[in-house]
Amino acid sequence: MDFAYDARTEELRAALLAFMDEHVYPAEERARRQREEQTDPWETPPVVEELKEEARRRGLWNLFLPDPRYGAGLSNAQYAPLAEITGRSPQLAPTALNCAAPDTGNMELLAEFGTAEQRERWLEPLLAGRIRSAFAMTEPEVASSDATNIATSIERDGDAYVVTGRKWYISGALHPRCEILIVMGKTDPHAADVRRQQSMVLVPRDTPGVEIRRPMRVYGYEDHYHGGHAEVVFDRARVPAANLLGEEGGGFAIAQARLGPGRIHHCMRLIGMAERAIELMCRRALTRTAFGEPLARQGVVREWIADARVTVEQLRLLVLKTAWLMDTVGNKGAHTEIQAIKIATPRAVADILDRAVQLHGAAGVGQDFPLAELWAAARTLRLADGPDEVHQRSLARRELRRCT
Structure with missing residues (x-):
């Protein structure tokens, strides 16, 4: 490499x-x-x-x-x-x-x-930035960390699919230009293979039966810039059968294809958030005086800054290795590393941001600096795209298999 x-x-x-x-x-x-x-x-x-x-x-x-x-x-x-x-x-x-x-x-x-028709109708305006979209997977009534639990039903009815269910923390759904939701649900809840029970359909937001019920806050933030995180109810929302994404029963595999790149993109951005935090820590330490000297002369502050630098360099190398593996051997070949960065990066960056907040005192938890909102985002990513414990379970199982 x-x-x-x-x-x-x-x-x-x-x-x-x-x-x-x-x-x-x-x-x-x-x-x-x-x-x-x-x-x-x-x-x-x-x-x-x-x-x-x-x-x-x-x-x-x-x-x-x-x-x-x-x-x-x-x-x-x-x-x-x-x-x-x-x-x-x-x-x-x-x-x-x-x-x-x-x-x-x-x-x-x-x-x-x-399909060609789906790409023309939805992908092209998304590429041009004319519309926004949402991905409706997580549900409040099941443990969505296990995607096979998804309970929303997608029933075939002639030349249409009928969607019924309740989703939440559906990012982007509140944006006024959000025009399409990719919805994951079960088309065959009795299939022997639990990973072939799910499918994905494209549901225009203005479809009758689609209700954007309320915004969901994340540590008190509503994330307006990204169109918020909504609770969405589908009450027999009817869409053409041509709105099926991929094949029936392929929803679980499609979700995994989406989450691999999504996880590494989050980790890439998290490193940038940590760099911003280090920069703010250094500026604060050099310009703020306490007990007669700049905070930068306090040993504990220097330790925080030094430890943050070491951590960021370690994380960056692991993320770059993961990106390189995804390019050379594919997402499946980089599975261990994808899970490793998903476990390590949000946890470590949230800790760096916590130290940055501490260094800024009261200002660190307010709106005059971005630290509180950055911390909330980093902490949330220990849940988004799969909680730490799910990735730890899978990664440990793979490691144990090597010794059996």
Whole structure:
């Protein structure tokens, strides 16, 4: 494995770093004010649309898609350092580049499993940034960490599917431009193979029987920039049979195909969040005085900063190795490493952010610094895309198998 970035990655890194310095960081406070003034809290602040136009003009658009027909054609190893940079401003930068979840994963699924008609109707406007989307998998009444528990029913009725069920924490569903939900449910609840019971269908948000019931908060935050996290009820919502994504019974496999890249993208951005935290820690330590001297002269503060640097370097190497393996041997061949980064990265970054909050005192838990919101995001990622314990269970089982 070569740790040096290739010429294209270096070129994009330079362009993205300049974009962040010149446009994204200066827009953070403006976006916050605009959001507070908006009548529709779920609409994207106008400054974000300006950032999107500038990103497109600079060629920083759809960087996450490896298929050159739809995106930049970058490998995972090439995209990793770019996603890290966007993680330094996770509310604005990913959306500005059209690289924000859940749209990224949904575009990947449509590109890989969608029919020509589905790609034309939904993928093309998503690629252009004209619409938003949601992925409806998690349910409140079952342990969704085991995807075979999904209870939403998708019943075939002639030339249509009828969807009935209740989902929650459905990211993006509250955005006024969210037009499509990819819904996972059971088409054959009695299939002998529990991993062949599920399917996915495309449900337009304006379908009769689809109710966006309420926003779900995450540690008190509503994540307006990404269209919130909604509780959604499907009451016999009827869609054409042509809205089936992939094959009937293929929903579990499609979900796994979506979550692999999603997990590494989250970890890439988390490293950027940690870098932002270290930078803020250093600035605070050098400019804040307590007991007659700068905080930077306190031994415990220096330990926090040094430990954070060591941790970030370790995490980055593991994420880059995982990206390289995904490129060279595929997602299945990188399964162990994907699970390892999913366990290690959110946990470690949340700890770094916690120290950064501590160093900032009362300011660290307020709105004048991004640390509290970054911590909430990092802590939540210990649950999103599978909780730590599920990945630990699977990874340990694989390790034990080697010794039997």
